[in-house]
Amino acid sequence: GAGVSQTPSNKVTEKGKYVELRCDPISGHTALYWYRQSLGQGPEFLIYFQGTGAADDSGLPNDRFFAVRPEGSVSTLKIQRTERGDSAVYLCASSPDRQSSRKTQYFGPGTRLLVL
Amino acid sequence: AQKITQTQPGMFVQEKEAVTLDCTYDTSDPSYGLFWYKQPSSGEMIFLIYQGSYDQQNATEGRYSLNFQKARKSANLVISASQLGDSAMYFCAMRAGGTSYGKLTFGQGTILTVHP
Numbered sequence: 001g002a003g004v005s006q007t008p009s010n011k012v013t014e015k016g017k018y019v020e021l022r023c024d025p026i027s028g029h030t031a032l033y034w035y036r037q038s039l040g041q042g043p044e045f046l047i048y049f050q051g052t053g054a055a056d057d058s059g060l061p062n063d064r065f066f067a068v069r070p071e072g073s074v075s076t077l078k079i080q081r082t083e084r085g086d087s088a089v090y091l092c093a094s095s096p097d098r099q100s101s102r103k104t105q106y107f108g109p110g111t112r113l114l115v116l
Numbered sequence: 117a118q119k120i121t122q123t124q125p126g127m128f129v130q131e132k133e134a135v136t137l138d139c140t141y142d143t144s145d146p147s148y149g150l151f152w153y154k155q156p157s158s159g160e161m162i163f164l165i166y167q168g169s170y171d172q173q174n175a176t177e178g179r180y181s182l183n184f185q186k187a188r189k190s191a192n193l194v195i196s197a198s199q200l201g202d203s204a205m206y207f208c209a210m211r212a213g214g215t216s217y218g219k220l221t222f223g224q225g226t227i228l229t230v231h232p
Contacts, residue, residue: 108162
């Protein structure tokens with residue numbers, strides 16, 4: 001079956017612009033995570049959704065970052081007034097449910113964001 | 117707070133030989149899970165293996181095994197019979213605490229190069 005998909009695969013924007021990154025989890029997966037991976041680093045947690053609600057947004061770096069999952073499937077990560085330091089790969093992962101997510105998460109290919 | 121340490125920035129191995137990638141962790145929670153992910157140059161994170169803190173036996177998945185030494189807080193990945201396709205970045209990660217979901221903390225990664 002289809003894995004986690006993310007669009008766009010690459011995004012180049014200018015400093016100060018607004019961007020939206022989309023994640024399509026595996027069908028039926030209720031747990032969804034966003035991570036950010038800077039060059040040469042491991043991924044860092046941003047936010048976790050269980051269903052439609054953000055159960056943990058403690059990893060969002062500041063109020064320029066926001067994420068939604070209105071129908072409990074697709075999620076959008078929104079970044080306002082982008083800064084050069086936001087340049088990174090944004091990874092999405094999903095898991096069948098809260099319990100399953102304790103043992104495995106399935107990652108998408110990521111969106112490479114470059115802020116000029 | 118949880119911390120994962122991978123002290124080997126890069127490792128080299130001859131094809132068909134075994135290799136061990138080191139991972140140590142730090143947490144005060146009695147319940148936690150340890151993961152290894154592979155990230156090829158394409159960027160996608162591929163789940164390899166999981167070990168729960170209460171699991172009595174070391175986890176194995178095909179050519180991958182996890183050498184779990186709880187007292188030393190280490191969770192090394194052993195890859196047997198290395199293949200050229202094993203060349204990639206490898207991340208150790210931890211899910212800690214009594215939280216009922218799988219927020220992961222990642223290490224810095226180890227780049228593995230398999231020589232023919």
